[in-house]
Amino acid sequence: MTMMQNRVAIAGVGYSETGRMLPFSDDQLVTQAVTAALDDAGLKQGDVDGISTTGGVSMSIGSLLGILPLNWFFTSSLYGPSFAETAVMAMDAVASGSCHAALALRVIRQPRAGDHPIAAITAGGPADGPTRVGGQQQWTAPFGGSLPAAFIGGLQMQRYMSEFGAKEEDFARHAVVQRSHAMRNPEALFRDPLDVDEYLASRYVSKPVRLLDCDYPVDSASAVIFTTPERARECRKPAVLVDSWAMSAVADIDMALLDDFTSNAVGHCSETLWSRTDLRPADVDCAGLYDGFSIITFEWLDALGFCGRGEAPQFINDGHTGPGGSLPTNTDGGACNVGRRHGANFCIESVRQLRGECGERQVPGAEVAVWSNATGSFAGAAILTVDR
Amino acid sequence: MSDQVLYPPMPKPDSVSEFFWSGVDRHELLILRCQECATYLHPPKEVCRTCLSTNLKPERVSGKATLVTWTEPRKAYDPYFAAHQPYIFATVNLVEQEPLRFATNLVDCTGDHLRIGQPLAVTFREVAPGCTLPLFEVVG
Numbered sequence: 001m002t003m004m005q006n007r008v009a010i011a012g013v014g015y016s017e018t019g020r021m022l023p024f025s026d027d028q029l030v031t032q033a034v035t036a037a038l039d040d041a042g043l044k045q046g047d048v049d050g051i052s053t054t055g056g057v058s059m060s061i062g063s064l065l066g067i068l069p070l071n072w073f074f075t076s077s078l079y080g081p082s083f084a085e086t087a088v089m090a091m092d093a094v095a096s097g098s099c100h101a102a103l104a105l106r107v108i109r110q111p112r113a114g115d116h117p118i119a120a121i122t123a124g125g126p127a128d129g130p131t132r133v134g135g136q137q138q139w140t141a142p143f144g145g146s147l148p149a150a151f152i153g154g155l156q157m158q159r160y161m162s163e164f165g166a167k168e169e170d171f172a173r174h175a176v177v178q179r180s181h182a183m184r185n186p187e188a189l190f191r192d193p194l195d196v197d198e199y200l201a202s203r204y205v206s207k208p209v210r211l212l213d214c215d216y217p218v219d220s221a222s223a224v225i226f227t228t229p230e231r232a233r234e235c236r237k238p239a240v241l242v243d244s245w246a247m248s249a250v251a252d253i254d255m256a257l258l259d260d261f262t263s264n265a266v267g268h269c270s271e272t273l274w275s276r277t278d279l280r281p282a283d284v285d286c287a288g289l290y291d292g293f294s295i296i297t298f299e300w301l302d303a304l305g306f307c308g309r310g311e312a313p314q315f316i317n318d319g320h321t322g323p324g325g326s327l328p329t330n331t332d333g334g335a336c337n338v339g340r341r342h343g344a345n346f347c348i349e350s351v352r353q354l355r356g357e358c359g360e361r362q363v364p365g366a367e368v369a370v371w372s373n374a375t376g377s378f379a380g381a382a383i384l385t386v387d388r
Numbered sequence: 389m390s391d392q393v394l395y396p397p398m399p400k401p402d403s404v405s406e407f408f409w410s411g412v413d414r415h416e417l418l419i420l421r422c423q424e425c426a427t428y429l430h431p432p433k434e435v436c437r438t439c440l441s442t443n444l445k446p447e448r449v450s451g452k453a454t455l456v457t458w459t460e461p462r463k464a465y466d467p468y469f470a471a472h473q474p475y476i477f478a479t480v481n482l483v484e485q486e487p488l489r490f491a492t493n494l495v496d497c498t499g500d501h502l503r504i505g506q507p508l509a510v511t512f513r514e515v516a517p518g519c520t521l522p523l524f525e526v527v528g
Contacts, residue, residue: 130396130516133398138401138409143493154460154477261457
């Protein structure tokens with residue numbers, strides 16, 4: 001057993017209402033998610049003394065919800081693996097003893113008109129003369145590479161297809177499998193059957209990335225309460241233990257300039273994760289592998305060793321990731337179907353699977369789950385287990 | 389609208405990148421190089437990541453590159469690129485070093501027959517009045 005193993009547990013999870021253009025402020029979304037997580041754990045505000053957030057400001061959220069004083073708090077710069085960064089910080093804080101119970105939050109909103117950094121600065125139009133972009137953007141924006149679907153999804157997916165011979169039909173089959181999970185999740189936003197032809201008929205956002213390869217932008221807040229195993233065992237639901245976790249950065253934030261477009265931080269993070277546990281890939285019962293773009297799930301399947309590098313298409317085609325497969329993956333339907341929570345949905349779904357709360361989509365007897373977040377420059381992942 | 393001149397988002401040079409963009413204006417591809425350990429740095433920085441030397445100077449490179457990966461953005465979020473579709477956004481590797489990644493557009497080709505490692509060469513194009521960019525074309 002390594003120093004990290006089983007020093008942290010998850011006591012409660014919760015979502016806000018989730019959907020498009022909801023009539024809620026960030027504070028309302030956070031309140032809904034935190035209230036749900038506290039209720040799930042059977043805890044009160046005073047039981048929490050740490051807040052970690054990607055989106056918003058941790059101490060402001062503490063003040064909003066009467067979770068003060070805080071013994072520990074963290075606000076993400078947004079240059080990190082999103083919910084995984086938030087969660088890793090919270091887990092580190094609990095493991096070190098800096099706080100007893102830490103809320104990890106991801107607050108995210110569907111972009112509104114004018115939110116896009118490039119759209120915003122070009123809004124003045126040519127009458128004002130050319131738009132000027134500095135910093136990292138000067139190396140990509142002049143070439144039309146500012147869309148995440150281009151400089152993240154498109155570049156990685158094309159490289160994966162060219163390097164390993166993956167076909168568009170492979171991504172179609174993956175989308176169909178994800179949807180088949182979503183059809184079993186009453187909280188999924190997309191629950192109608194999907195077939196390969198429908199995927200292949202969906203428009204390109206940045207070829208080869210199609211609309212159905214992209215996560216679905218929503219307004220949503222997600223909350224997870226990390227605490228010690230001892231405290232978690234006194235909570236309302238069965239404790240879920242965090243076996244191990246890892247977070248990696250392998251490059252500056254500009255994902256158009258990666259040294260490696262098909263392994264990148266996902267590969268480094270996976271290696272680090274397995275070095276911190278006695279568990280092996282064959283021990284994992286279900287997985288939640290980030291799908292901001294569907295290619296990213298392929299990268300994690302390869303990197304975590306569920307199949308060889310470049311073999312994710314075959315692994316998916318053989319039925320391993322689907323309902324009843326050897327590694328049901330993204331059993332909530334993934335962010336393509338439940339909405340963009342930037343990784344939090346994979347942590348929360350893993351907890352629910354290990355508690356046996358997943359109804360029609362429950363993986364029978366699930367005891368070990370892995371969830372992951374992000375790609376390219378940075379990544380994070382964790383292994384969760386039942387409390388044996 | 390048809391006579392309106394559209395510009396892509398244009399680079400805003402800073403003290404570290406000014407050499408690069410003024411070189412482009414002269415049709416020269418300049419990459420910052422460490423004078424101690426010979427490492428090329430792109431994007432340019434104020435220190436060499438290999439040896440931490442600050443003795444860095446721009447050097448003209450061959451303009452030869454190989455194709456690493458590419459994509460064809462279709463979402464019209466910017467008026468210039470909405471008017472210039474289809475286009476290819478690509479990451480190439482300058483032949484002077486591996487890795488030495490560079491983001492650009494591929495011109496005078498379609499995305500249909502491209503392959504990893506495809507030989508490329510820089511071409512300087514005035515994409516809008518007074519706006520020259522270093523783009524790449526397929527060679528051989």
